[in-house]
Amino acid sequence: xxxxxxxxxxxxxxxxxxxxxxxxxxxxxxxxxxxxxxxxxxxxxxxxxxxxxxxxxxxxxxxxxxxxxxxxxxxxxxxxxxxxxxxxxxxxxxxxxxxxxxxxxxxxxxxxxxxxxxxxxxxxxxxxxxxxxxxxxxxxxxxxxxxxxxxxxxxxxxxxxxxxxxxxxxxxxxxxxxxxxxxxxxxxxxxxxxxxxxxxxxxxxxxxxxx
Amino acid sequence: xxxxxxxxxxxxxxxxxxxxxxxxxxxxxxxxxxxxxxxxxxxxxxxxxxxxxxxxxxxxxxxxxxxxxxxxxxxxxxxxxxxxxxxxxxxxxxxxxxxxxxxxxxxxxxxxxxxxxxxxxxxxxxxxxxxxxxxxxxxxxxxxxxxxxxxxxxxxxxxxxxxxxxxxxxxxxxxxxxxxxxxxxxxxxxxxxxxxxxxxxxxxxxxxxxx
Numbered sequence: 001x002x003x004x005x006x007x008x009x010x011x012x013x014x015x016x017x018x019x020x021x022x023x024x025x026x027x028x029x030x031x032x033x034x035x036x037x038x039x040x041x042x043x044x045x046x047x048x049x050x051x052x053x054x055x056x057x058x059x060x061x062x063x064x065x066x067x068x069x070x071x072x073x074x075x076x077x078x079x080x081x082x083x084x085x086x087x088x089x090x091x092x093x094x095x096x097x098x099x100x101x102x103x104x105x106x107x108x109x110x111x112x113x114x115x116x117x118x119x120x121x122x123x124x125x126x127x128x129x130x131x132x133x134x135x136x137x138x139x140x141x142x143x144x145x146x147x148x149x150x151x152x153x154x155x156x157x158x159x160x161x162x163x164x165x166x167x168x169x170x171x172x173x174x175x176x177x178x179x180x181x182x183x184x185x186x187x188x189x190x191x192x193x194x195x196x197x198x199x200x201x202x203x204x205x206x207x208x209x210x211x
Numbered sequence: 212x213x214x215x216x217x218x219x220x221x222x223x224x225x226x227x228x229x230x231x232x233x234x235x236x237x238x239x240x241x242x243x244x245x246x247x248x249x250x251x252x253x254x255x256x257x258x259x260x261x262x263x264x265x266x267x268x269x270x271x272x273x274x275x276x277x278x279x280x281x282x283x284x285x286x287x288x289x290x291x292x293x294x295x296x297x298x299x300x301x302x303x304x305x306x307x308x309x310x311x312x313x314x315x316x317x318x319x320x321x322x323x324x325x326x327x328x329x330x331x332x333x334x335x336x337x338x339x340x341x342x343x344x345x346x347x348x349x350x351x352x353x354x355x356x357x358x359x360x361x362x363x364x365x366x367x368x369x370x371x372x373x374x375x376x377x378x379x380x381x382x383x384x385x386x387x388x389x390x391x392x393x394x395x396x397x398x399x400x401x402x403x404x405x406x407x408x409x410x411x412x413x414x415x416x417x418x419x420x421x422x
Contacts, residue, residue: 050419052422
């Protein structure tokens with residue numbers, strides 16, 4: 001299976017080559033990959049920040065346990081969730097479906113779909129955010145695998161201070177919370193981690209067959 | 212970017228062709244894909260159930276809002292989390308790293324690494340499970356993208372009754388909780404969903420550039 005080569009090639013790149021840049025095509029491809037992430041009910045409660053400003057990236061290093069890859073990688077992606085889902089989001093979503101699929105927005109199936117989606121709107125903040133955060137992790141899984149297929153290096157990061165990120169990037173004003181950080185680019189030739197053997201459980205330790 | 216074709220090809224397959232089966236090679240490839248999923252600290256708090264028993268799969272349909280793909284797809288994968296992470300898990304992990312990388316298990320770096328990982332062991336059940344569940348979602352993202360690259364159809368499912376699944380599969384005895392379900396196989400030629408245009412937000416609705 002060809003994908004296995006890609007997954008074995010990738011690793012959490014701790015040292016990027018700051019001189020090697022992704023082309024505009026690759027960056028817009030990565031952002032499209034993220035937008036294509038499947039999400040629960042298709043609701044996409046996510047936003048993807050592409051941080052180009054180097055002063056900002058330098059500042060974010062301080063809020064990332066001083067991990068230099070935030071600054072050195074070609075590009076920096078931050079996966080965020082919306083603070084909340086509103087009825088307006090649900091209506092826009094249904095409008096989007098009807099438009100793209102050329103369907104009648106007054107069809108009864110949209111009414112029952114809306115009723116179902118409105119349950120999410122009625123959830124408590126913490127239930128909603130727990131659900132939305134999980135969708136951010138699907139995006140991360142998709143991003144890492146897609147980058148590996150394209151031989152782009154990435155460093156998935158939970159290790160940062162989300163409050164400081166939110167402050168630095170004015171995310172509260174934008175109605176967002178930062179959830180995951182992922183610098184992308186190309187590994188440095190002298191990243192010692194790139195030579196380390198991958199550590200995973202043995203098949204029998206992680207797979208259970210129900211026969 | 213080649214990966215985009217794959218991501219556009221995939222969709223949540225609601226109707227599988229029950230006569231089309233994945234080869235043994237593809238199934239073992241899928242299980243290896245799952246094992247290669249990157250996880251926080253590399254701790255892999257996950258187990259992957261491969262349910263082959265058709266009587267069991269039939270029973271699980273009832274606990275999946277009667278979604279027939281659980282029974283009809285070539286194979287059924289259930290992504291589970293361990294109930295807890297113990298000191299024994301941490302020690303096995305460190306042993307695994309030392310073995311695979313041929314390192315001295317008494318090296319000081321392993322001592323500080325263990326101290327760090329023991330923090331997770333000391334978390335409350337709910338904090339631990341929230342963290343572990345997120346790792347399950349990375350596995351799902353990886354699985355969906357990898358399947359798409361290999362032109363294998365998949366149907367990611369949050370819509371099932373985890374308690375009934377845990378009962379049916381005796382997961383509590385195994386120290387596991389079911390988190391996500393994913394039938395994999397090949398789409399039926401008459402799945403109307405396979406023809407539907409993909410619905411996603413516009414680039415500007417989901418990407419924010421920080422310049």
